[in-house]
Amino acid sequence: MHNISTVIRFEVIRTLKKKSFWAMALGFPLMLAAIFGVVFLSNQSTNQAAKNLQNQKYSLAITDDSHLLNPALAHTIGANFVTTKQQGIRAVTGGTVDGYIYYPADLTKNPIEVYGQDVGLFNNARYEGVAKALLLNSVQGTVTPSITAVLQGTAKTNVTTYRDGRPYDPSKEMILPGVFLVLFYLLISFFGGQMLTSTTEEKENRVIEMILTTIRARTLIIGKIISLVALALLQGAIIIVPAVIGYLLYHDKLSLPFVDLRTLPVNWPHIIIGAVFFVVSFLLFTGLLVFIGSSVPTAKEAGQFMGIVMMLIFGPLYAAPLFISSPDAPIVRFLSLFPFTAPIPLLLRNAVGNLHGWEIALSLPILIISAMIVLALAVRVFRYGALEYSRKLSIKEIFKRK
Amino acid sequence: MGVFITTSTLPLVGSIVVFTAPYTATSCRASERWLDCPPSFARLCIYEYTEFMDAIISIKNFVMKFSGTAVINDLSFDVIRGETFGFLGSNGSGKTTTIRALLGMYQPTSGELLVNGAPYSVSGTTKLGYLPEERGLYKKETVIDTMVYFGQLKGMNRPDAYAESMAYLRRVKLEDKAKLRLDKLSGGQQQKIQLGITIMNDPELLILDEPTKGFDPVNRKLLMDIIEEHQQKGATVVIITHQMDEVERLCNRIILLKDGAARAYGTIDDVRAQFGGKSLDDIFITVYGDENEQEEENDA
Numbered sequence: 001m002h003n004i005s006t007v008i009r010f011e012v013i014r015t016l017k018k019k020s021f022w023a024m025a026l027g028f029p030l031m032l033a034a035i036f037g038v039v040f041l042s043n044q045s046t047n048q049a050a051k052n053l054q055n056q057k058y059s060l061a062i063t064d065d066s067h068l069l070n071p072a073l074a075h076t077i078g079a080n081f082v083t084t085k086q087q088g089i090r091a092v093t094g095g096t097v098d099g100y101i102y103y104p105a106d107l108t109k110n111p112i113e114v115y116g117q118d119v120g121l122f123n124n125a126r127y128e129g130v131a132k133a134l135l136l137n138s139v140q141g142t143v144t145p146s147i148t149a150v151l152q153g154t155a156k157t158n159v160t161t162y163r164d165g166r167p168y169d170p171s172k173e174m175i176l177p178g179v180f181l182v183l184f185y186l187l188i189s190f191f192g193g194q195m196l197t198s199t200t201e202e203k204e205n206r207v208i209e210m211i212l213t214t215i216r217a218r219t220l221i222i223g224k225i226i227s228l229v230a231l232a233l234l235q236g237a238i239i240i241v242p243a244v245i246g247y248l249l250y251h252d253k254l255s256l257p258f259v260d261l262r263t264l265p266v267n268w269p270h271i272i273i274g275a276v277f278f279v280v281s282f283l284l285f286t287g288l289l290v291f292i293g294s295s296v297p298t299a300k301e302a303g304q305f306m307g308i309v310m311m312l313i314f315g316p317l318y319a320a321p322l323f324i325s326s327p328d329a330p331i332v333r334f335l336s337l338f339p340f341t342a343p344i345p346l347l348l349r350n351a352v353g354n355l356h357g358w359e360i361a362l363s364l365p366i367l368i369i370s371a372m373i374v375l376a377l378a379v380r381v382f383r384y385g386a387l388e389y390s391r392k393l394s395i396k397e398i399f400k401r402k
Numbered sequence: 403m404g405v406f407i408t409t410s411t412l413p414l415v416g417s418i419v420v421f422t423a424p425y426t427a428t429s430c431r432a433s434e435r436w437l438d439c440p441p442s443f444a445r446l447c448i449y450e451y452t453e454f455m456d457a458i459i460s461i462k463n464f465v466m467k468f469s470g471t472a473v474i475n476d477l478s479f480d481v482i483r484g485e486t487f488g489f490l491g492s493n494g495s496g497k498t499t500t501i502r503a504l505l506g507m508y509q510p511t512s513g514e515l516l517v518n519g520a521p522y523s524v525s526g527t528t529k530l531g532y533l534p535e536e537r538g539l540y541k542k543e544t545v546i547d548t549m550v551y552f553g554q555l556k557g558m559n560r561p562d563a564y565a566e567s568m569a570y571l572r573r574v575k576l577e578d579k580a581k582l583r584l585d586k587l588s589g590g591q592q593q594k595i596q597l598g599i600t601i602m603n604d605p606e607l608l609i610l611d612e613p614t615k616g617f618d619p620v621n622r623k624l625l626m627d628i629i630e631e632h633q634q635k636g637a638t639v640v641i642i643t644h645q646m647d648e649v650e651r652l653c654n655r656i657i658l659l660k661d662g663a664a665r666a667y668g669t670i671d672d673v674r675a676q677f678g679g680k681s682l683d684d685i686f687i688t689v690y691g692d693e694n695e696q697e698e699e700n701d702a
Contacts, residue, residue, distance in 0.1 A: 006554040014543055210599065213505050213532045214555045216524050297572025379527060 005213045007223025008230065015194075015231055025238045032243065040253060050212045058098035060130065061088045065105040070138035077130070089115055099127045101123060103135065115195075142363070170353065173265040177274035178351035183341060184278050186239065187232040188285060188313055194231075194304055195289035195298040198224050199382055204298055208387065217383040221375070227288050267353075273360060274350050281343035285313060287374035294382040316344040329356040337363050339370035405462070434477055447622055451653055455514075458483040458607055458638045459504065464513035466662070473499050474662040475515070486629070486639040488649040491659035492690040498535050500659070503607060504561045505532060517607065521568055529556075531605030535642070541585040545576070547583060547593055556603040563602070572597040574624065597625065601632060608632055611642045626651065646682040656682075658689055665689050 015021050060079040062069070073079070080097075082088045088100035092115045099117070104110035112135070116127040140148050149155045160167050199221070203206045211220060251258050288309060292301045316323075316335050323332055323345050335346040336355075342363055349355040417429055459481035466474035474496045481487045485492065488694050491497045502508045502517045506522050513522065518528050540548050544565055553563025556679070571577040574594045576587075584592055601608065610629070612623045629652060641652060647655060656673055658666040666673045666689070676687045 006551065010547075010551045013545070014540075201540070205541055206534075206536045207540060208538075209502075209507065209534035209536055210532065210539075210552070210596075211555075212507055212524075213522075213530060213534075214524060214552065215488055383507075387502065 002190070003219045004223045004226070006198070007163070007215070007220055008227045011198075011224055011258050012229035012230055014021065015227070021231070025235050026115055028190070029239050029242050032239075033246070036246075036250075041256055049158050058126075061091050061097045061100040062102045062103070062134075063088055063101075066135075067105075068107075068135060068139055069103060073138055073141075074134060077134070090114060094211055099210040100129075101131045101355060102125070103131075105242055120135070154171070155358060164208040169265070172259065172263070172355065173267050173270070174351040175259070175264055176266060178348075180274040180278035181344070181347035181351055183236055184281060184347060185314070186236060186283065188310075190235055190288060191232045192285075192306060192310065195228055196293045196302045196309075197226065198298070199290055199293045200299040204383075208281075218379045221382055224279075224291070225283070225375075230288060270350055270353065273355075274347060276348045276364065277350060277367070280364070281347070282370050284339060284367060284371040284374055285309070285343070287371055287378045291374055291381055293376035294378055295385050311342045313343065316341050319345075323348050324354070326350050327356075333359070337366060339366055342367060413476060424453060454539070456483045458518055458642055459483060459487075459640070460516040460519070460537065461500070461504065462488045464503065464515055465511045466496070466503055466508065467511045469700065472511075472662060474503075476660070477656050477662065478668055479664060481638060481640055482655075483638055484529070484636055485654040486633055486641065488653035488656035489640055489642040490644070490646075490649065490656055490686070495659045495690075496662040497659055501532075501611060501640075501642065505530070505609075516522065528607060529603060529605045531600040531608045531637075532611055533597060533600040533601070533608075533616075536664060537593065537615075539584050539592060539596060539599075542583060544581050545571070545587070546580040549595065549599055549668045552599045553602045556640040558603050567601055568599065570601075574598065590618065590621055593617060594624075595623065597628070601628065604637070606637055607631075608637050608639045609642075610639065612644070613641065614643070644686075646686060649682055658685070660689055 048308065057078070060077065061082045062074055062079045063082055063085055064071075064074075074081070077151065079101075082091065082100075086100060088097075089141045091097045092100045095117070098119075100115045102113040102115075105110070112131050114127045114131050118124060118128070143151075146155075161170070162168055202220075204210055247256065292305045292309070293299075296302045298307075317336065319331065322329060323336075326332060327349060332345065332349075335341045336359060344366075346355065346363055350360075425569060457480035461480070462478045464477040465472060474663070477496075477500065487498075489497050492595055500515075503510045503524060504517065508525075517530075518526070521524060522528065540551075543551075544664070546564070547617065549567035549570075550560060550563045553566060554560060558566070568577065568580065571580055576591060576594060579587060579591065584595065587595070597613065600610070608629070613625055613629070617625060625685070626648065629641075633639055639652070641648065643649060653670065655669050657664055658673070666676055666685070668676075673685065674682070677688060680688065
């Protein structure tokens with residue numbers, strides 16, 4: 001116990017002293033803030049540019065074979081009507097007008113044709129914008145606002161569902177168990193590389209013999225894993241806390257939907273199961289990464305395996321819609337039970353609430369046993385691969401050595 | 403165990419003991435000498451008695467094979483508590499393999515390797531200081547952090563580990579480097595730090611694999627002094643080396659390993675006597691000279 005705490009302290013402090021840790025820890029939230037800032041400024045700038053476009057004055061000719069246009073509306077923007085399309089095009093090519101719009105008789109079969117003087121890639125959009133806005137406003141004037149909302153698909157709905165006679169929103173219920181899915185994704189993404197190389201350092205620095213004759217390999221590995229978990233949680237806090245504060249303060253300015261955290265439904269069984277799946281999955285993949293790192297001589301060689309591990313972990317994300325819509329599909333069941341692909345499907349399906357009790361009862365022991373086997377193998381490989389300074393340990397050797 | 407042909411039932415340490423059957427040629431160890439007698443006569447074996455002495459290291463019938471090839475062949479020897487023991491051999495003779503197996507890093511193919519009467523375990527009671535042949539430390543960490551870390555792993559509390567580390571750094575004139583990263587130190591300075599870590603917490607058993615490798619004469623003397631201090635404190639020291647002057651200066655007994663077997667084993671005087679009174683340097687050349695010739699032939 002004394003040695004585990006010594007290893008944890010040493011590993012945590014040395015990592016906290018690394019600039020690369022803080023670059024990564026602070027870099028991600030800063031990058032997110034920068035992206036949101038750019039989106040915010042870009043939205044403002046785009047809105048302003050659109051307003052400027054609307055306010056621009058330019059000469060326009062129109063031919064309306066659809067008979068949907070309100071002539072009074074067209075005149076308010078200074079447009080003149082011409083009788084044929086050829087006249088309008090000639091007026092543009094001859095330079096007598098800036099733009100010409102042709103509305104065909106049947107808009108379901110033919111497009112609105114727009115011709116204009118080139119005023120640059122962005123500004124050329126002004127002709128099309130005016131063409132559509134003129135038609136929309138003309139038609140809107142002939143129907144009620146409600147019909148307009150229905151036709152535009154902007155009519156709002158407010159759904160209230162009930163469970164046990166009380167209002168219940170299943171989409172909100174998945175937020176808290178879903179936190180573990182996000183946490184798993186972030187931690188493996190950020191710390192996968194560090195886990196992979198956490199044991200190669202001892203080998204590369206040739207310090208392994210002094211270590212192995214001072215503490216047990218298992219103690220070192222467990223100490224390293226706990227320190228990685230502690231650092232990962234710190235990293236998670238550095239990302240999540242500013243994100244939550246930023247969301248609470250600026251969600252309206254960023255056009256994000258507001259969720260009152262106090263009203264979130266708390267489904268304790270799902271949260272607890274999510275937490276257990278998260279911990280076991282994290283240990284399984286930490287063990288796998290340490291196992292790989294221990295069986296190769298250098299961090300560089302270990303890095304070659306990172307892609308395979310990431311594919312195993314995050315590959316199932318491509319089937320995410322299937323996990324929600326078809327939880328009983330054979331492929332979903334397989335991915336949920338096979339330990340190396342199980343974390344994402346299990347965490348997602350647990351959050352959504354379509355994970356059957358028998359699947360939990362079966363997948364959890366599989367995950368736990370797999371994690372224990374992988375961790376035991378990682379310790380074994382670390383012990384016996386430790387003195388292989390220049391070559392990989394083969395699978396045969398791992399099991400052959402007594 | 404053979405039959406004692408002595409006047410006392412329990413011989414004194416260092417006395418000469420003669421065994422008769424069932425001692426056989428294979429059981430007569432490197433430190434024992436066959437009496438000149440006809441083969442048909444009862445096999446007699448004479449050796450300097452160490453059987454009942456307190457062995458801190460005891461290796462019996464150690465065999466080590468890698469991929470079916472024997473690297474160590476039925477090796478047996480003891481290291482007596484409090485002595486300084488020289489473990490000699492040419493490159494590839496199996497010295498480091500033996501030490502790694504003794505310290506549990508390799509699983510022996512067969513045989514018994516004991517430290518304080520039991521297979522070595524880091525969770526056991528033996529206070530070990532091991533300086534491996536493969537040198538290295540956490541290069542990105544500071545000198546003091548690394549020393550304190552190892553001191554704590556060896557069971558010291560943090561203040562004691564810090565105090566002992568600083569005392570050592572003062573002694574080897576590296577106290578101004580305490581807060582520097584190890585990769586900022588020269589190779590020789592890093593060696594000193596590694597030696598400092600090895601001797602932390604007063605080990606009762608020091609195993610030093612080529613301890614003077616990379617040291618200049620000044621630092622070699624410093625190292626010799628440190629080893630002697632630990633000898634005086636009662637530590638058992640095992641030195642694996644090619645430097646015969648170090649062996650003559652420090653060691654009580656030695657073993658010469660060749661092709662994974664003991665070629666000679668005993669006190670320095672014993673070994674010299676076995677080779678007609680030659681110096682250790684000459685003995686080394688006699689035993690391993692043919693290997694060098696072989697290597698040269700292979701190179702050619």
